[in-house]
Amino acid sequence: MINNKILVTGATGTIGSFLVDRLAALGAQMEVLVRSRQQAETFAARGIASFIGDFAHKETLAPALVGVGKLFLLSAANPQQVEWQGNMIEAARRAGVPHIIKLSASCAGPFPHLPIKRWHYETEEQLKESGVPYTFLRPNCFMQNSLHWARTIREKGLFYLPVGDARVSQVDARDIAAVAAAVLTGSGHESQTYEITGSEAITFEEVAEHLSAALGKKVRYARTTFDESRQHMLEYGMEEWLAAAVTQTYHLMSEGGSQHVTDNVSQLTGNDPITFAQFARDHVERFLQRGQTLKHADSRQPAQVLN
């Protein structure tokens, strides 16, 4: 008998929220793993069953995995993510879960100087070694990262980045979720690695032009040095490891490492990827409204790039 039950982890986050909406709209059989009772109640109010568990606590994971046909594995970037996701992979293996879809990062690899990509790669390797059939989803930089610029755009009409004329094939998290939903509800995706990008690699001058057009006011891209950018991240409370990891990602971008374009969004979802121009039009309120709370929002912080 085919088990169609999907367990979504990371369901309260950026991709996870869009994914839950998408799976609900498709009428998929879905449950979510959350870390608090309050989150569980929020999902229950929407008619979505949840389990309370935490990747950091192995003993909390098994109940959520009973009868699961596909597991969507996602957690936030964290120095302990390899251990935590490893706990979930091991629990899923023991539970006999037939397929794990892991949200990874574009060009994940064993790079000493790019910790987040290395951690994703290590988890990918662990998943391969576990013998559980897998699919890796490797998105490039999310368009949603630019929402962290809202305050400086509002107050100064600019955003700061240290990446020069780099082209980046940013992708909308809604498209990443759509790809995940297609894989979770489709078949034939085992042993596949999907690099997920937007349809074009654009410069941040072009990003500024799209924002200017959408917001109806001039938005400027202000170039900083890598050191200035890292200092600002630290000054505004970002943890040292994360500021260092983001800085390394900016180096990669400026060297052309984030400009590859794939057609996986259209191939897997049947729709063209959302362009940055469209993303900007869809988020005018978020860019212009006061009082938006973003985790690391500040007056001069570059976008968080957690890949």
Ligand SMILES: NC(=O)c1ccc[n+]([C@@H]2O[C@H](COP(=O)([O-])OP(=O)(O)OC[C@H]3O[C@@H](n4cnc5c(N)ncnc54)[C@H](OP(=O)(O)O)[C@@H]3O)[C@@H](O)[C@H]2O)c1
């Ligand atoms: N931003 C980018 O440009 C980019 C690009 C490529 C790849 N990525 C990758 O995308 C992933 C983040 O995706 P996102 O932005 O959608 O996530 P997010 O918004 O940061 O949310 C993280 C989710 O993971 C859950 N979580 C965190 N720690 C957990 C734990 N110990 N046990 C169980 N659940 C846990 C969180 O639950 P709570 O609500 O309880 O915190 C939340 O639902 C990271 O792996 C990152 O490396 C990001």
